[in-house]
Amino acid sequence: MEKRAVFPHRVLPYVLLAPQIAVTLVFFVWPASQALYQSLLRQDAFGLRTSFVGLENFAALFRDRDYLHAVAVTAIFSASVSALALSSALVLAVMADRVVRGGRVYRTLLVWPYAVAPAVAGVLWLFLFNPTLGIVAFALRQVGYRWNHLLNGDQAMALVVLAAAWKQVSYNFIFFLAGLAGVGRAVLEAAAIDGAGPARRFVSIVFPLLSPTMFFLVVVNIVYAFFETFGIVHAVTGGGPARATEILVFKVFRDGFVGLDLGRSAAQSVILMAIVIGLTVVQFRYVERKVHY
Amino acid sequence: MVERQSGLTLLTHAVLLAGIAVVAFPIYVTFVASTHTLDDVVRAPMPLLPGHLLVENYRAVLTDGLRSAGGAPVGRMLVNSLVMAVVIAAGKIAISLLSAFAIVYFRFPFRAAAFWTIFLTLMLPVEVRIVPTYKVIADLGMLNSYAGLTVPLIASATATFLFRQFFLTVPDELLEAARIDGAGPLRFFASILVPVSRTSIAALFVILFIYGWNQYLWPLLVTTDEAMYTIVVAIHRMVAVAEAQVEWQGVMATAMLAMVPPIVVVIVMQRWFVKGLVETEK
Numbered sequence: 001m002e003k004r005a006v007f008p009h010r011v012l013p014y015v016l017l018a019p020q021i022a023v024t025l026v027f028f029v030w031p032a033s034q035a036l037y038q039s040l041l042r043q044d045a046f047g048l049r050t051s052f053v054g055l056e057n058f059a060a061l062f063r064d065r066d067y068l069h070a071v072a073v074t075a076i077f078s079a080s081v082s083a084l085a086l087s088s089a090l091v092l093a094v095m096a097d098r099v100v101r102g103g104r105v106y107r108t109l110l111v112w113p114y115a116v117a118p119a120v121a122g123v124l125w126l127f128l129f130n131p132t133l134g135i136v137a138f139a140l141r142q143v144g145y146r147w148n149h150l151l152n153g154d155q156a157m158a159l160v161v162l163a164a165a166w167k168q169v170s171y172n173f174i175f176f177l178a179g180l181a182g183v184g185r186a187v188l189e190a191a192a193i194d195g196a197g198p199a200r201r202f203v204s205i206v207f208p209l210l211s212p213t214m215f216f217l218v219v220v221n222i223v224y225a226f227f228e229t230f231g232i233v234h235a236v237t238g239g240g241p242a243r244a245t246e247i248l249v250f251k252v253f254r255d256g257f258v259g260l261d262l263g264r265s266a267a268q269s270v271i272l273m274a275i276v277i278g279l280t281v282v283q284f285r286y287v288e289r290k291v292h293y
Numbered sequence: 294m295v296e297r298q299s300g301l302t303l304l305t306h307a308v309l310l311a312g313i314a315v316v317a318f319p320i321y322v323t324f325v326a327s328t329h330t331l332d333d334v335v336r337a338p339m340p341l342l343p344g345h346l347l348v349e350n351y352r353a354v355l356t357d358g359l360r361s362a363g364g365a366p367v368g369r370m371l372v373n374s375l376v377m378a379v380v381i382a383a384g385k386i387a388i389s390l391l392s393a394f395a396i397v398y399f400r401f402p403f404r405a406a407a408f409w410t411i412f413l414t415l416m417l418p419v420e421v422r423i424v425p426t427y428k429v430i431a432d433l434g435m436l437n438s439y440a441g442l443t444v445p446l447i448a449s450a451t452a453t454f455l456f457r458q459f460f461l462t463v464p465d466e467l468l469e470a471a472r473i474d475g476a477g478p479l480r481f482f483a484s485i486l487v488p489v490s491r492t493s494i495a496a497l498f499v500i501l502f503i504y505g506w507n508q509y510l511w512p513l514l515v516t517t518d519e520a521m522y523t524i525v526v527a528i529h530r531m532v533a534v535a536e537a538q539v540e541w542q543g544v545m546a547t548a549m550l551a552m553v554p555p556i557v558v559v560i561v562m563q564r565w566f567v568k569g570l571v572e573t574e575k
Contacts, residue, residue: 003397003398003461003465003468006398006399006400007398007399007478009399009401009478010401012395012399012478012479013395013396013399013401013404014395014401016391016392016394016395016399017391017392017395017396017407019387019388019391019392020388020389020391020392020411020448020449020453021392021407021410021411023388023444023445023447023448024410024411024413024414024448025410026429026445027426027429027444027445027448028413028414028417028422028448029410029413029417030425030429031422031425031426031428031429032417032422032425034422034425034428035421035422035424035425038425088312091308091312092308092309092312095305095308095309095312096309098301098302098305099302099305099306099309102306106309106313108560108563109313109316109317110309110312110313110316111559111563111566111567112316112556112559112560113316114503114559114570115503115507115552115555115556115558115559116320116507116552116555116556117506117507117509117525117551117552117555118507118509119507119509119525119526119528119529120507120525120528120548120551120552121319123528123529123532123544123548124319124320124322124323124548125319126532127319127322127323127326127541127544127545128318128319128322132335132337133334133335133336133337133339133541134337135322135337135338135339135341137337138337138338139338166315166316166319169316170316171570174567174570174571175570175571178567178571198298198301227418227420227421228420230420230509230510231507231509231510231525231529234509234510234513234529235528235529235532238533249420249421252420252421252423252424253423253510256423256424257423257424257427257514262424265423265424266424266425269421269422269423269424269425272420272421273416273417273421273422276416276417276418276421277416280415280416
């Protein structure tokens with residue numbers, strides 16, 4: 001789509017674009033190209049000499065047990081967060097869509113965790129499950145289950161998944177509600193007249209009509225679990241115990257700032273960039289978006 | 294609802310109430326813990342009804358901070374967070390309005406190149422290029438400054454796309470009429486285009502305010518001076534104190550203070566919030 005009427009200026013459009021382009025080049029494109037460049041170099045231990053090593057940093061990563069472990073942790077983490085956040089949001093949205101009275105109140109009470117910062121959400125859940133003083137850990141102890149996520153890697157993973165999913169439910173809920181509002185009442189009434197009960201109507205009509213929303217949300221949730229949960233992991237477990245919750249983004253941070261291994265950290269950055277680009281392409285190609293150029 | 298089934302309706306309300314309980318429980322416990330003494334909070338099980346120290350605990354963290362975490366007052370951090378959130382939201386909106394205006398209303402060489410450069414920002418989140426971006430900020434001397442906290446996050450492909458979409462739906466007749474009345478491009482932009490975009494601007498502001506307020510990794514890297522901490526970053530430092538009892542009642546009061554502003558924005562501006570969320574993802 002193009003405008004018929006445009007302004008005939010030569011210089012002005014560049015002036016208008018300058019701030020955005022300047023910020024993009026200085027803070028996005030330049031650092032990304034640096035990451036790309038450094039991923040091909042290796043520094044010696046004192047940072048005195050750098051040599052070109054080609055793809056050696058990448059090869060080393062894929063030989064590194066810790067890195068492969070972080071890949072597996074990330075896969076489990078993002079699959080669990082997406083599954084939990086999507087399924088509970090879908091149930092709540094279907095219920096909220098059914099409600100005639102009080103629907104607005106329910107909606108308001110369910111959307112606000114979106115506003116809570118991931119790091120703060122992490123601290124809240126950390127407090128609930130704190131092995132010595134947390135109220136939920138205490139309740140679990142009463143029923144005979146020992147909770148200590150500082151020692152038990154599976155429990156630590158469960159805790160970061162819970163905190164991350166808790167925060168994402170409201171986002172999914174809003175989109176499912178919007179999707180449900182788009183399902184025609186006439187179709188549902190016709191099915192009801194034909195004798196389909198609520199469960200049958202959901203399986204045969206509502207769910208298939210929601211599948212574009214579902215697909216879109218799956219991609220968004222994976223992106224969220226990959227890149228926006230750093231604060232949760234950092235605040236709740238710090239990647240531990242014994243790297244049990246070390247997701248890829250956390251590892252880049254740790255290797256780059258704590259381990260100071262620039263080449264390897266840069267190689268990890270490049271791999272993550274490839275993942276983001278892949279997910280963005282999927283989102284734009286296969287999910288209905290309004291952006292065309 | 295197509296038919297009436299009172300059993301099903303009951304189940305519906307029960308599920309929704311259970312959902313709300315799970316959503317609200319962590320916040321409720323946080324609030325309760327922020328109104329008790331440390332001794333009450335750390336003795337399991339902690340009380341589940343609010344205590345009497347609401348005013349004292351909040352006043353203590355706002356003005357004196359937590360002794361175990363260096364004692365930086367939380368009031369200052371709230372100001373930092375507010376500055377960061379407002380500058381990021383307003384900055385993103387301002388530079389995106391300008392670039393969308395340029396892309397839609399002008400024809401010039403490299404227009405497509407400019408568009409794709411902006412599009413790139415979508416593919417390069419901070420998380421994937423932490424170290425080199427940090428180096429740029431350090432080289433520019435922007436560590437521990439509001440500029441360092443905000444400017445690098447101000448580029449926005451999403452906002453630019455949103456405004457571009459919106460501008461494309463603005464009737465050409467408006468521009469023609471403005472031209473006949475002798476308005477130049479900047480006059481048209483300021484007097485017509487920005488005013489007709491105000492609902493999109495409001496919707497975007499809500500989303501971007503929350504985005505800015507909730508930033509974590511970036512302020513964690515850029516600020517080392519506690520006078521520049523944002524509240525979201527400070528909470529983690531309060532919990533991660535070494536060799537000292539975590540002052541949970543103060544941490545929880547700080548957590549409440551960190552949550553309340555964005556939650557109020559979402560609830561008060563709910564209509565724009567939902568609109569903004571749904572539109573920025575299209």
